[in-house]
Amino acid sequence: MDIVFIGAGNLATRLSAIMIEQGYNIIQIYSKNLQNAKALGTSLSCAYTDDLSQIKDSADLYIFSVKDTVLQECIQSVKPNKALWVHTAGSIPMSVFESHIERYGVFYPLQTFSKDKKVNFSNIPFFIEANSEKDSQLLINIASRISQDVRVVSSEQRKYIHLAAVFACNFTNHMYAISAKLLEDHDLPFDVLLPLIQETADKVTKMSPVAAQTGPAVRYDENVMDKQLFLLEDNRLKEIYKLLSKSIHTFATNMSYEQNKL
Amino acid sequence: MDIVFIGAGNLATRLSAIMIEQGYNIIQIYSKNLQNAKALGTSLSCAYTDDLSQIKDSADLYIFSVKDTVLQECIQSVKPNKALWVHTAGSIPMSVFESHIERYGVFYPLQTFSKDKKVNFSNIPFFIEANSEKDSQLLINIASRISQDVRVVSSEQRKYIHLAAVFACNFTNHMYAISAKLLEDHDLPFDVLLPLIQETADKVTKMSPVAAQTGPAVRYDENVMDKQLFLLEDNRLKEIYKLLSKSIHTFATNMSYEQNKL
Numbered sequence: 035m036d037i038v039f040i041g042a043g044n045l046a047t048r049l050s051a052i053m054i055e056q057g058y059n060i061i062q063i064y065s066k067n068l069q070n071a072k073a074l075g076t077s078l079s080c081a082y083t084d085d086l087s088q089i090k091d092s093a094d095l096y097i098f099s100v101k102d103t104v105l106q107e108c109i110q111s112v113k114p115n116k117a118l119w120v121h122t123a124g125s126i127p128m129s130v131f132e133s134h135i136e137r138y139g140v141f142y143p144l145q146t147f148s149k150d151k152k153v154n155f156s157n158i159p160f161f162i163e164a165n166s167e168k169d170s171q172l173l174i175n176i177a178s179r180i181s182q183d184v185r186v187v188s189s190e191q192r193k194y195i196h197l198a199a200v201f202a203c204n205f206t207n208h209m210y211a212i213s214a215k216l217l218e219d220h221d222l223p224f225d226v227l228l229p230l231i232q233e234t235a236d237k238v239t240k241m242s243p244v245a246a247q248t249g250p251a252v253r254y255d256e257n258v259m260d261k262q263l264f265l266l267e268d269n270r271l272k273e274i275y276k277l278l279s280k281s282i283h284t285f286a287t288n289m290s291y292e293q294n295k296l
Numbered sequence: 297m298d299i300v301f302i303g304a305g306n307l308a309t310r311l312s313a314i315m316i317e318q319g320y321n322i323i324q325i326y327s328k329n330l331q332n333a334k335a336l337g338t339s340l341s342c343a344y345t346d347d348l349s350q351i352k353d354s355a356d357l358y359i360f361s362v363k364d365t366v367l368q369e370c371i372q373s374v375k376p377n378k379a380l381w382v383h384t385a386g387s388i389p390m391s392v393f394e395s396h397i398e399r400y401g402v403f404y405p406l407q408t409f410s411k412d413k414k415v416n417f418s419n420i421p422f423f424i425e426a427n428s429e430k431d432s433q434l435l436i437n438i439a440s441r442i443s444q445d446v447r448v449v450s451s452e453q454r455k456y457i458h459l460a461a462v463f464a465c466n467f468t469n470h471m472y473a474i475s476a477k478l479l480e481d482h483d484l485p486f487d488v489l490l491p492l493i494q495e496t497a498d499k500v501t502k503m504s505p506v507a508a509q510t511g512p513a514v515r516y517d518e519n520v521m522d523k524q525l526f527l528l529e530d531n532r533l534k535e536i537y538k539l540l541s542k543s544i545h546t547f548a549t550n551m552s553y554e555q556n557k558l
């Protein structure tokens with residue numbers, strides 16, 4: 035199976051690498067940035083281009099892995115053919131393809147990718163959607179060679195998966211960034227937090243997040259919270275502290291039963 | 297060495313268990329809740345009480361591990377003696393002991409504890425403080441039998457460590473709780489997020505949190521962010537989404553150099 039990647043970012047870099055490992059034949063990489071196209075194309079020993087009109091017509095599968103904002107425009111700029119076209123975006127409905135191409139779908143691996151960090155693909159959930167049963171099965175087969183966790187979901191459900199991922203990954207990572215800054219500002223090393231960060235992530239594999247919640251906000255210990263607010267000099271960090279503490283307390287008091295069922 | 301624990305909560309439960317494993321002799325557990333005192337005392341095969349006036353006078357070390365709000369009152373209610381008294385609270389200065397007792401200090405393990413979940417103590421940072429060099433060394437020796445990471449810090453630094461931990465653990469866990477709720481509300485299982493949560497925690501062992509940041513807010517992709525805000529029905533969650541997205545963008549634009557040094 036011959037594959038073209040449209041995109042050379044974090045996701046495209048890691049996904050193309052694992053697909054090569056699994057024996058797929060990647061024949062071309064596109065990026066609007068020629069340096070990025072070249073870097074990835076060279077590392078995969080395949081052709082590369084920064085010109086959408088030069089995308090090869092002979093592939094079996096086209097994987098669009100570009101920023102959400104430019105996805106539609108990219109799709110419209112590639113000449114339609116009989117192959118299967120998919121995108122890898124959590125928030126974009128499958129219908130983005132429908133006026134342009136006959137066979138299309140979505141191939142969404144739920145993970146945070148960085149170009150330089152290998153990830154273990156075997157347990158990454160792949161969310162699949164296609165406009166025909168046959169292509170849905172084809173995408174399931176491809177994903178199943180990469181991961182043990184392949185699920186078919188609608189565009190509507192996928193939007194909520196992506197939204198949940200923003201909280202569980204992007205916002206979580208920002209909590210780490212704030213804690214790193216607080217330590218750095220007081221000449222303390224970030225690595226003291228790593229066992230805590232690891233255990234916090236590990237706990238929710240064993241119990242629901244609401245059951246796992248600890249700290250001053252869940253006890254609504256205003257004495258500690260007021261003292262901590264006083265330590266925060268930045269107004270936005272104060273706002274974040276207050277808003278999240280209130281939200282923790284609301285979850286702890288209103289939702290403990292519901293969430294403990296998880 | 298004979299030890300009395302004042303407190304039978306999450307931290308006292310896990311810390312007393314590891315101290316028994318390391319050969320320390322725990323002679324008594326206090327909790328204001330007799331059921332809790334009995335449960336922990338029985339599991340450790342030692343005496344227990346819910347009466348602070350009944351605390352045994354013969355121990356070498358008294359570990360106060362109670363809520364911050366009641367710590368001072370607890371200390372004042374136990375008869376002074378010649379032993380070493382410590383507390384395990386991140387936010388409370390060592391001076392809480394000074395008017396009451398001669399030998400005192402702090403023994404603060406930086407971790408999130410739950411009664412029912414064992415943790416690996418060997419890499420948990422222990423932050424030590426004492427009012428004499430001799431007792432500081434004694435606490436270092438005790439902590440070193442439990443963990444490889446023992447550090448002496450001042451009460452002032454410890455406050456910032458605790459504040460950073462609230463972000464890295466308590467607020468992070470709340471991000472998980474919100475994501476679990478969003479999935480549950482749309483009939484999706486929380487476990488699809490576990491590999492993402494694990495990788496997000498793992499990434500910051502290899503790079504700084506600012507370098508690890510991904511998602512719509514770091515790109516400031518308003519198209520995606522507006523659509524995600526629309527999906528959030530709860531006003532407080534909308535507020536959290538907006539505030540954290542702005543903060544991520546500020547960190548990404550202003551602080552990338554500084555933070556990448558981490």
